[in-house]
Amino acid sequence: MSGQSLFPRLEPLLPRVRKPVQYVGGEGNSTVKPWEPASVRWCLLYPDAYEVGLPNQGLQILYEVLNEQPDVVAERTYAVLPDLEALLREHDIPQFTVDAHRPVGDFDILGVSFATELGYTNLLTVLDLAGIPLRAADRSDEHPLVIAGGHAAFNPEPVADFLDAAVLGDGEQAALDITDVVRAFRAAGSPGGRQELLARLARRRLVYVPAFFDVRYGDDGAIAAVTPNRDDIPARPAKHTLTDLDSWPYPKAPLVPFAETVHERMSVEIFRGCTRGCRFCQAGMITRPVRERSIDTIGAMVEAGLAASGFSEVGLLSLSSADHSEIGELATQLADRYEGTKTSLSLPSTRVDAFNVTLANEFSRNGRRSGLTFAPEGGSERLRKVINKMVSEEDLIRTVSAAYAQGWRQVKLYFMCGLPTETDEDVLGIARLAREVIRAGRAASGQRDIRCTVSIGGFVPKPHTSFQWAGQAPWQVVDQRLQLLRDTVRADREVARAVGFRYHDGRPSIVEGLLARGDRRVGRVIERVWREGGRFDGWSEHFSYERWERAAAAELEPLGVSLDWYTTRDRAEREVLPWDHLDAGLDRDWLWSDWQDALRESDLDDCRWTPCYDCGVCPTMGTQIEIGPTHRKLLPLAPVPSLPEKQPLPEKQVPTSAASAS
Amino acid sequence: MPPRRPDGPPTPPPVARVRLRFAKRGRLRFLSQLDIARTFERGLRRARIPMAYSAGFTPHPKVSWVGGAAPTGAASEAEYVELGLAADVDPEALRAALDAALPPGLDLLACVPAEGSIADRIDGSHWRIRLPGVTETELSRAVAALLARDSVEVERKTKNGPRPVDVRAAVICAVCRAELPDCAILDVVVRHTTPAVRPDDVLTALGVVAVPPLTFPVPPEPTRLEQGLIRADGTLADPLIPNDSDTGRSAGRLPA
Incomplete structure (x- = not known):
């Protein structure tokens, strides 16, 4: 395993692709360390385009935490866009890291950060381009361990066949502990190979290894049981919780890309x-x-x-x-x-709170002032009780009035469509709110020229939430409600031109729902979609609902389940959910009662300011709330620059000096 | 708190202006002009250069890019930018501080106080194009064919669709030599026209005028060596030196 740079082979291809800058590396604060002396080598993958993946905090934190270890190399890789993918295949060049352009397959560990489920097909592209067998069962000791993390890894079952392991929760300490285990295992001569290494990681409670658990299905299509197939590992892998964040001040030196990214x-x-x-x-x-x-x-x-x-x-x-x-x-x-x-x-x-306008004023004091964003999420007070987002219409109007009065011209409001118990009436409440916001804003600012942008996302029920049992709204219902809302806003001549309306069609949410709450059988759907060309499912220009629908029908229906079964179906209290054997610390009975409270439109206060409501996390995980106030003050910055090459420039004494052109 | 208005007190005009020549080298040649601008803005802040800013809700440092940028993928030894400063500082100290704050590959070569208009001192570019996989004989034949014509139009994709550009009219002189038996070098001086004739356009023109047509098996590697006023002998005057066009041949002249 050489870690040789692929750049000489890659470079002639770069003039032929879109935005080649994303593949050249060398960003500010990026790190290239020598390959040979390292004892553990991590390749960190964000399975989306560079412009989306680069700003990701999780990846930047791990990159820095790992590279601070003297004997560890950590490099980054992102999903290559389809134009370069085709050229890499044509020229037989494998997936490479952007730092030193090393082959991804040469690393010991491929760490994959799943912020969203829509990166699953891109994982398969990366594995395939890297020469790593798609299925964990087909890998040998020469291949990297493929370990997933990030929020979507709390239900890794749909990608279980493609992963060697998953880390639940905070990754900082976990990545270092995994490194320690791998280092010691190597030093001992890798006894027992890949399987033993995974077993050691599982025994140390660092990772969940899907292959160490068997899933049985019942006649109704639901899971009958998930059981460990060896007795030396914990039956409920649990999440990691970092405490004392002050001692983990990462990233210390943020990556500075040349290319434009989603967060500048x-x-x-x-x-x-x-x-x-x-x-x-x-x-x-x-x-x-x-x-x-x-x-x-x-x-x-x-x-x-x-x-x-x-x-x-x-x-x-x-x-x-x-x-x-x-x-x-x-x-x-x-x-x-x-x-x-x-x-x-x-x-x-x-949050919707007048105090936040004061905050926003302070925050924009020294620089640019863009729009103010608030997220009431639900269009009616009733629905906001269901989702426990306690914002009254009065609060909202008071808050936006304050914002417009203080010179903000643009307010953005975020809502969701397709929430449990939602009716047409609830969604039309969004139009009413927007009208009230514009009226109040015109009154407060004394100007007609103000804007309110309403952004609406489709709701997708997620694992480990109170809504994990809820049937997802069919996309037709979501689309019809959004259409109704749009027509209503447009028909309101008083405010129509002041209200911007942003939404997407409901179909991608159904695929996200399948991937979010799926079990291991969904892996076949992902693989088929990928083989038929599915890539970049988070991008509307690449996403094809028909491809997913076809693949789901072909792969799931022979098994007696379907796309609808995974998405729009309500789950019963005792149904075994695919992620029940993974411990996020939440008490299942509390989640269920919170779901019942939702249906009763009963709200719940924050445990930071009211007594504990027994969600289960702190006692299960041995953690506690860590909050201030500290009453400490920030001192003014010392006027001396902190880095040697940033000496203040000497003010000139003489009017002009001779040209210094070389 | 009083409402903040974009048309508040005007920002003070720059106290001084400087003019920089920089290079875009190696893998950083894949930066686009926007990537370079972004990287400069961040470098200026890291180096704590006392920049003057524009007014408004989104104040921007006063950075003016001079002339047409080298295309994405083309290297350059002669890009120019002007900075508006909030304090009068020594140009060489500024150059050294900013160069240290920019990544290797964006290298600052010179910095002088801005006097007069630099746009008036640039009307041409000297490009050197490495052509791996092309022999000097093949290239010479194509260059001779190009120079023998009065006009050679190629299609350029622009924002407003394809647009014809006359490459021949813009080419002031072109010289070939062999770096290796299978790698020719083309030195070409082109006059800046609208739209600009880029190295790609020159190569496309060479490809079509040659008999048999010239092809490029490996991507050619263009580098802009100089920009400046074209002198009568085809050399370029240094735009950072006032009246350089009157002083005869510049240091970076074309090979004989």
């Missing part, structure tokens, strides 16, 4: 986890409990990241950033610190 800014994660309890939100359920970074760690990360990257915008990331216990102090103190530097700060997710 650096990000600092200000806390992990969320206990707002929105019932549709998988991220909120599987990342509990809330663990904050302190104000001074955040300040230090912003400072170090800006100095190392040169970005002019910093996103303060989390699932609900305005909920940080010191968000007001953070906003003011960071804005003070960067006064006059043309550096802007942003909160990517804001």
Whole structure:
């Protein structure tokens, strides 16, 4: 296994592809380490296009955490676009890393980050181009271990046949622990080969190994049981939870791409986890409990990241950033610190709360002011109770009025369509809200020229949430409701031109639903779609619903199940769900009762400010809520640059000097 | 809090302007002009260059790109950019600081105070194109055929659809030599026209005028060596040196 650069063979192909810059590597803060002395080599894959994958925080964190280990090499690879895929096949060049252009198949571990299920077909392209057998069962000791992580890995069953293992939860410590096991196993001469290595990882409770579990199906098509087929591993692999985020300030030096990417800014994660309890939100359920970074760690990360990257915008990331216990102090103190530097700060997710407008004003004080975004998610108060997103119409109007009054011209509102119990009436509530928002905004700003953009996403029930039992709305229903809503907004002459309307058709959500709640039988559908050309399923220009529908019919119906069976069907309380043997810490009975509360339109408070409601996570995982306030203050930045090559430029004493042209 | 308006107090005009020559080398030749602009903006911030900014809700540092950028995939030793500064700083110190903050492959070659209009000092480019898999004999025959014609039009894809460009009219001079028995080198000076004649267009023209047609088995490797005012002898004056076009031949002249 050589790790030889493929660049000399790749380079002549690059003039022939679209956006060749995405394949050349060499981004700011990227790392190339020598191959030979390393004892463990990771290739990190984000299975989507470079422009989507590069900003991904999970991958950037692991890249840096692993490369800090002296004897570890970590490089990155992304899905190549179809034009380069065809050329790689024609010239027999394998999947390569962007850092040193090494063959992916030469690495010890291929770590795959699944933020969404729509990357599954791209995983197969990467495996195939890398020369790694698609099915884990066909791999030998020469092939990398293929290990998945990310939110979608909480139900890896649809891709179980293609994975050697999956890591549930936070990856920082887990990746280091896996490295330790692999290093020791190698040092001992790899006794027992691949199977023994996987067994060691499973015994150490680091990973879930699908091949160590057998799935039996009942006559009704549902799963009868999932049982371990060896007795030396835990029967319920569990998620990893990182604690004390202040001691893990990654990424320290964000990657700075040459190419345009989906997020042209650096990000600092200000806390992990969320206990707002929105019932549709998988991220909120599987990342509990809330663990904050302190104000001074955040300040230090912003400072170090800006100095190392040169970005002019910093996103303060989390699932609900305005909920940080010191968000007001953070906003003011960071804005003070960067006064006059043309550096802007942003909160990517804001709740509907007038306080957030104040925050947004602070955050945009030194830089650009784009639109303000709020996410009421449901169009009616009733539906917002069902999903536990407690925003009153009054709150919303007060909040947007404040925003328009303070000079914001554009407000974006996010909603979902296809939520459980939803009716046409609920969706038409969105049109009514938009009208009220525009009226209030015109009154508050004294101007007619204001805009409100309504963005609507299709709801997909996800594993480990209160809605995991819910039947997904058929795409025809979603499309018909969106059509109705659009017609209603357009017909309202008073506001039609002030309201922008963004939505997608409902069919991709059905495929996402199949992949999200599928079991191992769905793997055949994925493979067939891929063999028939399926790639980049998150991209409307590549996605083909008909291809998925055909493949699902061909592969599932002989087994007595169907696309509808996996998506639009309500599940009974005692049905064995494909991910029940994977432990996210959530008590199944609590989830079920929360689902029943949803149907009763009964809401639930956040456990940060009210007593524990026994979701089960903290006692099961041995974790606790980690929040401030710390009451610490950010000091003004020292005027001296921190890096030696960034000495302040000497002010000239003499009017002009001679030209220094070489 | 008072509403913020985009038309608030005007930003102060730049205190000084400098003019930079930079190279785009190696794998960074695959950067597009937008990629270069993005990388420069971030480099300017990392190097803490005291930039002047535009006014408005989205203030931008004052960076002006000079002339037509080398196409994506083409290397260059002679790209030009001007910076508007908020403080008067030593050009060489600025060059060194910014060069250190930019990735290897985007290399700053020179920095001078901006005087006069640089656009008036550039009307042509000197390209050197490596042609692996093409012999000098084949290339010479094609070049002779091109130079013998009065006009050779090729189709260029533009945003507004295909557009004919007269390559022959733009070519001031073209010289061939052999780097290796199976690798020819073409040095060509083209006048800047609208749309610009790019190395690709020159090669397309050479391909069609040659008998038999010239093909390029391996992607050719173009590098822009110079930009400047075309002198009577076909050499280019250095746009960073005032009145250089009056001073005879420049250092980077065409091989005889």
